[in-house]
Amino acid sequence: MDTWIIRAARLGDDLVDLTVAEGRIAAIAPAGTLAAAEARTLEAHGARVLPSLIDAHAHLREPGFEYKEDIASGLAAALAGGFGQVMAMANTNPVNDSAAVTAFMLERARASHPSGPFLRPIGALTKGLAGTELAPAGELAAAGCVALSNDGKPVVSTELLRRAMEYAADLGLVVIDHCEDPTLGAGGVMNEGALSGRLGLKGIPTVTEAIQVARDVLLASYLHIPIHIAHVSCRESVEVLAQAKAKGVPVTAETCPHYLLWDEGMVDGYRTAAKVNPPLRTKDDVLALRQAVRTKVIDLLATDHAPHADHEKDAPFAEAPFGISGLDTALSLTTLLIAQGELSWDDAIRLWAKAPARTFRLPFSPLTPGAPANFILWDEETLWTVSRQTMRSKSTNTPALGMELPGQVLAHVLGGQLLFQRQPSPWPIS
Numbered sequence: 001m002d003t004w005i006i007r008a009a010r011l012g013d014d015l016v017d018l019t020v021a022e023g024r025i026a027a028i029a030p031a032g033t034l035a036a037a038e039a040r041t042l043e044a045h046g047a048r049v050l051p052s053l054i055d056a057h058a059h060l061r062e063p064g065f066e067y068k069e070d071i072a073s074g075l076a077a078a079l080a081g082g083f084g085q086v087m088a089m090a091n092t093n094p095v096n097d098s099a100a101v102t103a104f105m106l107e108r109a110r111a112s113h114p115s116g117p118f119l120r121p122i123g124a125l126t127k128g129l130a131g132t133e134l135a136p137a138g139e140l141a142a143a144g145c146v147a148l149s150n151d152g153k154p155v156v157s158t159e160l161l162r163r164a165m166e167y168a169a170d171l172g173l174v175v176i177d178h179c180e181d182p183t184l185g186a187g188g189v190m191n192e193g194a195l196s197g198r199l200g201l202k203g204i205p206t207v208t209e210a211i212q213v214a215r216d217v218l219l220a221s222y223l224h225i226p227i228h229i230a231h232v233s234c235r236e237s238v239e240v241l242a243q244a245k246a247k248g249v250p251v252t253a254e255t256c257p258h259y260l261l262w263d264e265g266m267v268d269g270y271r272t273a274a275k276v277n278p279p280l281r282t283k284d285d286v287l288a289l290r291q292a293v294r295t296k297v298i299d300l301l302a303t304d305h306a307p308h309a310d311h312e313k314d315a316p317f318a319e320a321p322f323g324i325s326g327l328d329t330a331l332s333l334t335t336l337l338i339a340q341g342e343l344s345w346d347d348a349i350r351l352w353a354k355a356p357a358r359t360f361r362l363p364f365s366p367l368t369p370g371a372p373a374n375f376i377l378w379d380e381e382t383l384w385t386v387s388r389q390t391m392r393s394k395s396t397n398t399p400a401l402g403m404e405l406p407g408q409v410l411a412h413v414l415g416g417q418l419l420f421q422r423q424p425s426p427w428p429i430s
């Protein structure tokens with residue numbers, strides 16, 4: 001196994017050298033002070049060293065929709081985007097509601113990425129995601145699922161949700177709920193408000209989400225069983241979560257970079273790249289979400305990477321599928337929020353690594369001697385243009401397409417192996 005010395009990396013406010021041996025961080029010391037005779041050298045030139053990230057919510061589309069993305073291309077985008085673990089949603093075809101599908105997905109991940117990034121499948125909460133019969137939670141857990149969710153399709157029956165939470169708790173899993181009232185705003189395609197009126201598009205009210213968040217926190221409180229709320233998009237949900245957390249209800253929540261940076265104005269002009277469910281909301285919602293992320297009312301960030309093919313998004317707004325591709329741009333969008341003073345790097349590490357690890361009982365490797373060497377080198381200054389050529393996902397459905405964003409992963413080390421290095425490399429490797 002390789003022995004590495006990484007010179008002049010930024011760790012917090014310090015410039016350090018790191019040595020990696022036998023898959024672990026061997027030493028961290030002030031830059032210029034470590035010598036490692038037999039080691040290969042990476043010059044970091046001040047790039048930031050960050051723990052490898054965890055994406056708690058992605059759609060990798062395999063099996064069934066490989067023309068949008070497959071596990072190999074999704075994990076390649078993850079690796080280049082800084083993610084060492086990816087939780088993959090169950091809305092595949094067939095749905096991931098059996099051990100056979102979970103095993104197939106894990107096998108596909110091992111075949112293309114044997115040393116990582118690691119796929120962490122999310123099992124379906126109901127069979128076929130149909131919302132009528134519970135999927136076999138024990139079988140899914142034994143096969144390697146790390147959570148249960150009906151994502152994409154809200155769980156309408158509260159009785160079923162309760163049973164799923166109870167089974168999940170017995171198995172040490174958490175239920176992730178996509179909160180969307182099934183009737184209020186049904187058939188909507190964007191945020192409900194003045195803009196949806198002007199565009200003549202059916203709106204989805206914010207309370208469509210918040211009503212279900214309220215149901216879920218009441219249930220979690222009653223059962224004393226944790227629940228995780230997917231992709232929070234609006235102020236009302238934040239207010240419900242803040243109240244619940246103040247009372248000690250075991251609820252965790254995520255939002256995504258697109259809800260922190262963009263508002264409904266992005267869909268003006270019938271821009272389908274910005275069509276996502278839940279929809280981009282108002283500027284006021286963006287402000288509420290930013291504050292919730294800072295104050296830990298929202299626990300973690302996830303991409304909700306939802307790749308679609310160009311021909312699908314190239315359709316009348318009402319007909320185009322919901323979803324934004326996120327794995328390639330997540331850390332750059334986070335860097336933008338940091339540059340705007342909205343977040344710190346410590347917040348970013350908490351939101352993208354520590355909190356998802358804690359919430360879903362996944363491994364997290366701190367940047368300390370003795371820990372597994374799972375980290376990225378992040379050049380936060382270089383600008384890059386989001387394009388078909390620069391994205392590793394099969395998809396390009398993001399409002400960021402064509403934008404210039406800050407930050408690139410220069411290297412991704414997992415288990416002590418240099419699995420990704422940006423080409424052309426700015427470094428001499430000796």
Ligand code: DOR
Pocket residue numbers: 059091151152153178275276277278306307321322323324
């Ligand atoms: O925008 C979305 N796309 N929201 C979801 O909940 C599902 C996802 C998808 O699978 O495309």
